[in-house]
Amino acid sequence: MSETWTIGRLLEWTADYLADHDADSPRLDAEILLAEARGCKRIDLYAAFTEVADEKVRVAFRELVRRRAEGTPVAYLVGHREFYSLKFRVTPAVLIPRPETELLVVRLLELAGERPPGDQITIADVGTGSGVIAVCAAKHLPAARITAVDISEPALAVAESNARDHKVADRIDFLQSDLLDAVDTDRRFDLIISNPPYVTSEEMQTLAATVKDHEPQVALVAGTAGTEVIERLVPQAAERLHPGGHLLIEISPMLEQAAQRLIDGEERLQRGPIIKDMAGHARVVQARRTM
8 A cells, every 4th residue: 555645654655765865954954845836835745644645746846855955955956045035036056045145134234223214324244145135134224325346247147136135126236246346436325235255275175065066165165264355345335435434344264363454554544343153153344444
C-alpha cells in the first residue's frame, strides 16, 4: 500500500532529508519550498497538515527540494527574500539580504529622525545590490532623495524592479558605478550607506557552498585583506558628504579595528561608536563629516 503524502508528512520527511544534506534550517526551508510549490503563504501550511498534496504540487516540490539539497539557496529557488518586513526579489545576480544589514537601515532612520520633520535628505546607497537599503529608506522617508549605485548592471536591474514593486522608483536614481566614481563630482549627500564586499579571498574558500558556489563573488570578496573596498570608499565618502553628514558601513567583525583605523586616518571624518548585532559582534562602523 502506497504512503499517503499529506502536507504534514511532506514537511516532516523533507526536513529530515535536508538536515542530512547539511541545510542550516531544514524545517524552515521545507516550509518555504512547499508553500512555493502550492502557491500559498507559509502560514497556510499549518491549517493544511492533514490535506493530501496532489501530484502537481509533489512534482514541483520534489524539484525544488532536489535543487536545495544540491546547495542552491532557498531565496534563489523562490525568487524572493523578506528584509525589514518587506518582500524583495532576488536572483543570482545579487546577494541574498541578511538580517545584519537591517542594522544599517535602523541607524539610517535614527539619523534621519534627528532632522526637522519634512526636511529633505539626500542619501547614497553604495553597492545597492537588490536595492533593499535604498527601497527601505524611500519607504520610510518620504522626503528622501536616494542615489543607488552598483558596479553590476544585472544587480541594478533587480534593484530597479524592487523599487517599482514598492512604488518608490520615482525617488531613487539608479546608476552603474564603481563606488562613487560615476556620480557627478558636485553631488553631496547627507548620508552615505554601504554594505560593501568585505570577505577576504582566503575566507571565501571556507564559506558554505550555498554562499561560495551560488552568490556573486563580486559582491562578497574585497581582496586579500578584506578592507580593499572600504579603503577606497572612506575618502570618497569624506569628499561627498555635507558637513555634518554621516557614513555607515557594514563590516565583518574581524575587520573592526582595521575599519576604524581607516576612518581615523581621514581628517574630515570623526568616528562614532561601533554598532553591534544581537550576538554582540561589531557590524557597522559609522562616522560624521566634521569639516
